[in-house]
Amino acid sequence: MIWKGRTKQMNKKIKVLHVLKSSLYSGAENVVITIMKHLEEQFDFAYLATKGEIEAVLKKEQLSYYLLKKYTRKAIGKVIREFEPDIVHAHDFTATVFCSSLRKDFYLISHLHYDPPWVKHWNLKTILYACCDRKINKLLVVSQDMIQAMVFTKDLKIQPSKIFVIKNPLDICRIKSGAEVEGSDCSGYDVVFIGRFVEQKDPQRFIRIISKVKRAGLVDINCIMLGEGTLFDACGYLIKELELDANIQMAGFQQNPYRYIKKSKILCMTSRWEGFGLVLAEANVLGVPALSTKTSGACEVLGKDAWEICTTDSEFVEKMTKLLTKDMEYQNIQKVVQKRSEGFDNLEDYMEQIALIYEGMEVP
Numbered sequence: 001m002i003w004k005g006r007t008k009q010m011n012k013k014i015k016v017l018h019v020l021k022s023s024l025y026s027g028a029e030n031v032v033i034t035i036m037k038h039l040e041e042q043f044d045f046a047y048l049a050t051k052g053e054i055e056a057v058l059k060k061e062q063l064s065y066y067l068l069k070k071y072t073r074k075a076i077g078k079v080i081r082e083f084e085p086d087i088v089h090a091h092d093f094t095a096t097v098f099c100s101s102l103r104k105d106f107y108l109i110s111h112l113h114y115d116p117p118w119v120k121h122w123n124l125k126t127i128l129y130a131c132c133d134r135k136i137n138k139l140l141v142v143s144q145d146m147i148q149a150m151v152f153t154k155d156l157k158i159q160p161s162k163i164f165v166i167k168n169p170l171d172i173c174r175i176k177s178g179a180e181v182e183g184s185d186c187s188g189y190d191v192v193f194i195g196r197f198v199e200q201k202d203p204q205r206f207i208r209i210i211s212k213v214k215r216a217g218l219v220d221i222n223c224i225m226l227g228e229g230t231l232f233d234a235c236g237y238l239i240k241e242l243e244l245d246a247n248i249q250m251a252g253f254q255q256n257p258y259r260y261i262k263k264s265k266i267l268c269m270t271s272r273w274e275g276f277g278l279v280l281a282e283a284n285v286l287g288v289p290a291l292s293t294k295t296s297g298a299c300e301v302l303g304k305d306a307w308e309i310c311t312t313d314s315e316f317v318e319k320m321t322k323l324l325t326k327d328m329e330y331q332n333i334q335k336v337v338q339k340r341s342e343g344f345d346n347l348e349d350y351m352e353q354i355a356l357i358y359e360g361m362e363v364p
Contacts, residue, residue, distance in 0.1 A: 013044040014358055017085035017106075019095040021071050023052020024228060025253065026196050027168070027278040028091050028113040034169050036063050038351050043358060046083050048076065053228060053253050060255065073098045080106070087361055093129055100135035107361040111140040112150075113168075114275030115296055116200065119150045126151050138357060139163045142276035145296035164357070167300070168276045169350035175285050178258035190222045190324055192264035194257050194279050195271070197229030202293075204231065204238055205270040209316045211242040216317055218324060221247050226260060228253045262286045265330070266323055268316070269293065277301040284341040289333045291319055302340070307333065 018032045029049075036045045047058060051067040058065045066079045076098050080088065089109045090096040096110040110132070118125055130152040139153075139162050146165075147153045153163060191210065195201035203225065210223055225235070225248060232250070239248050254260065257279075261267060267283040267290040274297030281301045283290040292298040294309050302308050310316045323330050 013042065014087060014361075015044045015083065015085045016046075016087045016089055016358060017080065017083055018045065018047050018089045018091065019076065019099055020047075020049040020091045021094045022196075023050035023054055023067075024196050025054050025057050025255070026227075027276065028111075029054060029057070030278060031113070031168050032089075032091060033057065033061055033063065034171055034347075035351070035354055037061060038169075038171075038347070039355060042355060046085070048079050057255055073101060077102045087358055093125065096132055096136065097128055100132040104135055107137045108135055109138045109140060109357070109361075110136045112146065112275065113142055114200070114273055115146045115149045116273050119152075122151055133159065133162075136162060137361060140166050140357075142166065142168055143296050143300040145299065146275055149296065166350070166353055167346065168278050168281075169347050170278075170281055170285065170344045171347050172285055172345050175258050175282050178256045179262035179286050181256055181259050187263065188222075189224045189260070189264040190218075191224075191266045191268050191320065192260050193223070193225040193227075193268055193270070194261070195227050195269070197227050197231040197235055199231070200272055200274075201227075201229075202270045202272050203227070203229075203235050205313070206268055207235060207238050207242065207244065207248065209268070209270070209313055209320070210248060211244060212313060212317045213320055214244070214247060216321055218321060221324070223248045224260060224264070225250050226252070226254045226257050258282065258286065261288055264288060266291060266320060268320070269298065270316075271295055271297070274298060281341070281344050284337045285344060287334060287338055287341075289323060289330070289337050291316060291323075307336075 020028060045064060047063055047065040049067060050071045051069055055067055068075045080102060085106050087107045087109060088099050089111060090099045091111045092113060099108055141147055144165050147163060193206045197203050210221060214221055236250060239245060261283050267288055269277060269280060269290060269292040271293055274295035277292060277297035280290045280292055280298060289308060291308050291310055294311055298309055310319060
């Protein structure tokens with residue numbers, strides 16, 4: 001276990017422990033760090049997760065944290081006893097179940113950032129989560145569609161009065177300033193993929209789509225994939241198998257993905273499910289069109305009937321080819337993207353909502 005020093009406060013602040021399972025840096029982790037950075041004057045925060053690449057980000061942002069070698073109920077309980085939080089803000093399902101099973105002298109927020117397919121029907125996981133109901137003080141979800149999709153909210157096993165829809169924050173100033181940072185390793189690209197290399201993000205589908213685009217005539221298509229995960233090696237093998245070594249670069253995890261987005265013509269998301277398509281919104285803020293599978297997150301960000309949403313590989317290929325070869329089509333979509341992004345500036349409202357939720361917990 002690792003503890004990064006925390007400054008003692010003369011005036012007692014509400015203490016909030018953010019609990020996540022992942023060792024990587026992605027959408028949910030971005031949200032937590034944004035909350036901690038923008039509300040650090042009002043609350044005393046610490047970040048708890050599994051040891052991994054996230055540590056470099058936490059150090060850079062100078063945030064207090066605990067990182068576990070093994071993410072277990074016992075290890076989480078030890079951190080909670082040491083930090084003594086007033087509020088435990090558990091992000092996603094596993095963190096909620098573990099925290100709710102501990103002796104409870106804290107208020108528990110369960111914050112669900114995505115809706116995987118298994119939440120749509122009763123099974124061992126959904127029953128286990130529903131059993132946490134009496135321990136959960138508030139349930140936060142990132143879209144209205146998630147409430148309708150999840151069986152434990154749809155069938156009212158979780159009390160409706162506990163559920164709040166709160167969209168993810170978008171720090172537009174941070175995105176735009178990050179995009180302006182220059183790097184010798186960041187040249188221009190046709191298409192960028194950003195995400196964890198895991199089943200949810202389906203990076204292999206992205207590779208197969210690029211292969212089809214190449215076979216359709218764009219033999220020099222130039223792409224980059226950013227991220228790490230359990231499927232990283234498998235993606236490398238697939239790139240070789242499909243003879244795409246000259247077309248797809250795998251750059252691994254990047255603390256600043258915005259400069260890569262800014263220098264790309266298109267962002268492509270192939271997620272199987274997504275609670276809130278944060279990277280889609282980030283791309284739009286930078287004026288970059290983003291093609292995506294149809295997930296609740298993509299519909300929330302782009303709109304349910306958005307042209308950029310694709311349901312088949314052939315649709316991805318057709319639209320990607322059109323954007324890369326027809327300047328007028330690209331400019332028309334770019335105007336839509338820029339107009340849409342004007343409504344994404346929600347950082348101040350988001351922080352106000354989170355602060356009100358914390359302060360309304362009637363912390364003992």
